[in-house]
Amino acid sequence: DEQYNNMTTTNEGGSQYGYAGYPAWSPDGKTIAFWVSFDAMGHTGITRVDGEFYLVFLNPEDLSYRFVIKDIYDPYELKWSADGKWLAFFGSAGSTSEKGLWLYSLTENSLTKIGDKQHFSGAPAWFPDGQSIAVISCYAWETEICKKTEILKYDLTNVMP
DSSP states (O other): HHHHHHHHHHTEEEEOOOOEEEEOTTTTSOOOOEEETTTTOOGGGGGOOOOOOOEEEEEETTOEEEEHHHHHHHEEEEOOTTTTSSSEEEETTTTEEEEEEEEETTTTTTTEEEEEEEEEEEEEEEEESSSSEEEEEEEEEETTEEEEEEEEEOOOTTTTO
């Protein structure tokens, strides 16, 4: 608790800690996935989230952890599939830092981009059968307010083995 608080708060003159956010329990309760950025160190305010992020898996029993993927930018949300084999998130990834909706396969240790809308809202919602994801997309912005949204459904049958 103390370590998480140190990683998510800022100190005057810049934080000496990294940033951690968007924790998500796996369906079996054996893993907590979350985003970590060490680039936040020495920065204050919104600039703390401008750097590279890592996806980290934490074992809540013994607090052991492992870094799973890197080179993720502007990540938000993490949502496990019901079978615990996939994680969905929004952010920029890949060699060209493409922004969109991504799936991480724990089995294959791979990323697949499934949606390319620029502005998602809320968390991805897995359908009970695990073969689709629903998201809210904003397609009409007025300053910082979304004026028009739509619900998008992504069929994952061609993505998942």
